[in-house]
Amino acid sequence: MTTALELTRLGYSCTILEATSSAGGRNRTIRAGDIVNETDSSQTCMFDFDDDLYFNAGPARIAHHHEFLLGYCREFGVALEVFTNDNRAALMHSANSHGGQPIVSRRVHADTRGNIARLLSMAVNQSALDAELTAADKINIIAMLRNFGDLDGSLNYTGSARGGFPGQEDVGSRQRGERVNPLALQDLITETFWQQRQGFAHGLEQQPTMLQPVGGMDRIARAFETRVINDLVADAQVTEIRKTANGVRIVYNRLGAPTQLDADYCICTIPATVLRNIVNDFSALHRAEIANFNYAAAGKIAFQSRRFWEQDHNIYGGISWTTQDITQIWYPNNGLGQTSGILVGAYIFGGSAGVNFAGQTPQQRINGALAQGSNLHPEINGQAARGISIAWPKIPFQLGAWGTSNPATLLTPDENIFFAGEHLSILQGWQEGAILSAYHAIDLIVARDSA
Amino acid sequence: MTTALELTRLGYSCTILEATSSAGGRNRTIRAGDIVNETDSSQTCMFDFDDDLYFNAGPARIAHHHEFLLGYCREFGVALEVFTNDNRAALMHSANSHGGQPIVSRRVHADTRGNIARLLSMAVNQSALDAELTAADKINIIAMLRNFGDLDGSLNYTGSARGGFPGQEDVGSRQRGERVNPLALQDLITETFWQQRQGFAHGLEQQPTMLQPVGGMDRIARAFETRVINDLVADAQVTEIRKTANGVRIVYNRLGAPTQLDADYCICTIPATVLRNIVNDFSALHRAEIANFNYAAAGKIAFQSRRFWEQDHNIYGGISWTTQDITQIWYPNNGLGQTSGILVGAYIFGGSAGVNFAGQTPQQRINGALAQGSNLHPEINGQAARGISIAWPKIPFQLGAWGTSNPATLLTPDENIFFAGEHLSILQGWQEGAILSAYHAIDLIVARDSA
Known part of the structure; x- marks a missing residue:
């Protein structure tokens, strides 16, 4: 076009x-009554009819510097709103770490920065980097690292308010007397998952501000x-x-x-x-x-659900990550505060997980997304229903993502x-x-x- | 209430x-025709009449974990949308650094992380932290740091795509053959401004997702x-x-x-x-x-303007920082893509800058905000007009922020x-x-x- x-x-x-x-x-945006035909199946979208209940089955975000696309949006009068990649209230989940319990993203970010700042300030003060840093540099970098990692006056990292307070993600203790215990450095670096996840939203195409058209x-x-x-x-x-x-x-x-x-x-x-x-x-x-x-053999699945992520966990938009095949859970960035929303229960970029997803029947995909998603959000089983999926390798005239x-x-x-x-x-x-x-x-x- | x-x-x-x-x-939200009375002046808001042309003169953002306030929004049906604190296309400006030229935020973030990762990986590989790290830890932390800072295979940091490409903030070179040169570590740590600014949006109250009510x-x-x-x-x-x-x-x-x-x-x-x-x-x-x-002697000033920040610089919402008295420039998070918007030309938290701002006449505040703002955005002089300010120490029945x-x-x-x-x-x-x-x-x- x-x-x-x-x-x-x-x-x-x-x-x-x-x-x-x-x-x-x-x-492609899927709404109530829309039909998704794949090469060997057909699904009808059973969402309620509502302007905010939609599923962007293909592209779903726009980088702020994608200026030709955004220029057309401006020219055509397509209204825009913010899309959130990095929500510190979202979850990061590895089946192999932390007893399989999901960790609130703010903790991973705060504790990663805290540990890095602690170790580097230690090395600086042990003169390990004197070949790189002048005496003035050392004073300045220590000052910067204290802020970067929220170190204490002794340049230790013993946790940070940045990581939140116990229970905050659930009901919000307002006393704030006690901070959540920091994650151990070892737990933050053992797996590829933890090594790589904090870099995602720093990539040029994924940095804030990300955008989406209002309405789909x-x-x-x-x-x-x-x-x-x-x-x-x-x-x-x-x-x-x-x-x-x-x-x-x-x-x-x-x-x-x-x-x-x-x-x-x-x-x-x-x-x-x-x-x-x-x-x-x-x-x-x-x-x-x-x-x-x-x-890429990418695929997605979406459910209509009560917004338990907002109401019970203060998660407004953004993405949770998991090592499971579903890879990501996306919370809607539109209709914030409403009763119902469309939860993307899986966004699989490709690879064997994508091939497997494409090979499943729509009902198998629903079952899998609910089973895996419940490891991050137990509520998903009772709340998320009417799932509809798309596996791009099986969409006629596309046959790939x-x-x-x-x-x-x-x-x-x-x-x-x-x-x-x-x-x-x-x-x-x-x-x-x-x-x-x-x-x-x-x-x-x-x-x-x-x- | x-x-x-x-x-x-x-x-x-x-x-x-x-x-x-x-x-x-x-x-308090100020719109066309509203009157701002201070103890010794009176201003009338001359914005055009439009639902998206408003100025949140008091609180302007809500942390996602402010769950009692958000609970009332949900109960009352107050629609919410995302407020952006950390926009990597926004600017960071110190009068004393980089020849007084503003730096696009993505460069500061990418190069700070890059330099920290480079130095820490060097210290790790020089065995400077062997008392802290096992052999396995060292391998894992190096893998993490490569991602954290976008280091190259030799663990050097020579700039990153995360920092963007020359001219991208203006017209977008699509070739991407050449990356923007990284900022020197020394330039990123010399001033308190640079030492502290990259921590702001990590604070618990300022982390994403931040929210604002639709409409003010x-x-x-x-x-x-x-x-x-x-x-x-x-x-x-x-x-x-x-x-x-x-x-x-x-x-x-x-x-x-x-x-x-x-x-x-x-x-x-x-x-x-x-x-x-x-x-x-x-x-x-x-x-x-x-x-x-x-x-706090906080104050703000807002102007109606062509959205030059979006149209010419790909800045959609968020905040630019400066060492000047105006402290911050806020870009509207609503009405993205429209022709006109309300630019907050100064948000002064208090201190002597706030006292000075309160002591100025409305016209002096306008003149100051345009003069200082033009060091970040020269366009501000020709585009931003009809400024209206509020100095909370002089607002009757408040007398402070x-x-x-x-x-x-x-x-x-x-x-x-x-x-x-x-x-x-x-x-x-x-x-x-x-x-x-x-x-x-x-x-x-x-x-x-x-x-």
């Missing part, structure tokens, strides 16, 4: 062939669609992509009837997983890259056929990447026509 | 004497007021607080006429700064604590007079503190009546 919109603005005439009834692809991610798809609707042919399943003497010929089925469309150029944004099974005239090199392009191979040949056109999509960008898996890739294709076409 | 609401629920009859036309005190903080005051409106006497300025044989007598002026009210108990929530000038029968100890209770002394005597009643307010809580300056203090007073009354 980006290429059609922008090429039209440049004076080109465009036709968008959309395989389904509505454009947007993996930008598909507000963006619908806003684009409205602007290209006259050029859009829905329910058009491409069956052949051919080269002609001076251009391209696309053959597609629409409502059972084969149709052909001749054009100067084709910009093909079909995922490689789907494209590899469409009859084409591509070069051997292009075919090979398409055939071997890897995609996002590209994970490094593109090369597909960045260059095959005669008059150009390729675009998130999988061909430096931001794979992000909507901004799809836009950047569209711009790349547009640039190539404009350059050719200007030559 | 909390005491009246809850005591009424317990069967008591209550009367609220409110000095102004509307209850809520420092919970006074949605909470209005929701309370609706529920106690039958017991509320507005425009009632208390002039005397007296003890009687079996209770209390309050004398107040209303519309120029003195009135007296006899009751079993008084719960006095008048700020100490105001209370010390009201005729009373308090004990000498209570009088002394009231007379000497200190308050929040209590800063440790309460003692005022926690105990003076015969039938009980005291409450944020200044008497463990959460001074927070609305949750005012509620906790109200509960304390209620508990004392209920206990006495149960004796």
